[in-house]
Structure formats: C-alpha cells, structure tokens
Amino acid sequence: MPLSIRLTDEERALAESYAKIHSYSLSEAFKRALFEKIEDEYDIAVGEAAYNEYLASGKKSRPISELFEECDL
16 A cells, blocks of 8 residues: 655655665655554553553562562572
8 A cells, every 4th residue: 555755855864864774665664663653652551551450459569579588589
C-alpha cells in the first residue's frame, strides 16, 4: 500500500541522513521508526496495566535481600 508523507526540506534531509547512517532506504527508515514507536507504546501500556493490577491486588513488595535469605543465597 503506497503512502505519502509531506516533509519540509529540513525534515527530509534529516530523515535521509538517518536512513543513510543505518543503511536503510528512506521508506525502510520510516517503517522501522513507526513500528518501534508502536511497540514502545504497547510495552508501556502492558507495563502500566500489570503495575495497576499489582497495586489493586494489595500485595506488598519486599527487599531483594529477603528473597536471597529465603533461598539461602
């Protein structure tokens, strides 16, 4: 599916420079950047959901030293 993006000359130069440094085509650089951003936001959402679930459970954290003692480490 073709997609077009309007860039200023400055934005295009920056994007082309980035792509060249990483040996990507301009389209590959944009594609990678887009999907990395999507993955990052997904990971943040999953992490926040897990943390909120942990808080809602009422469980308390404890120092790692207690776990080491418990495991005789």
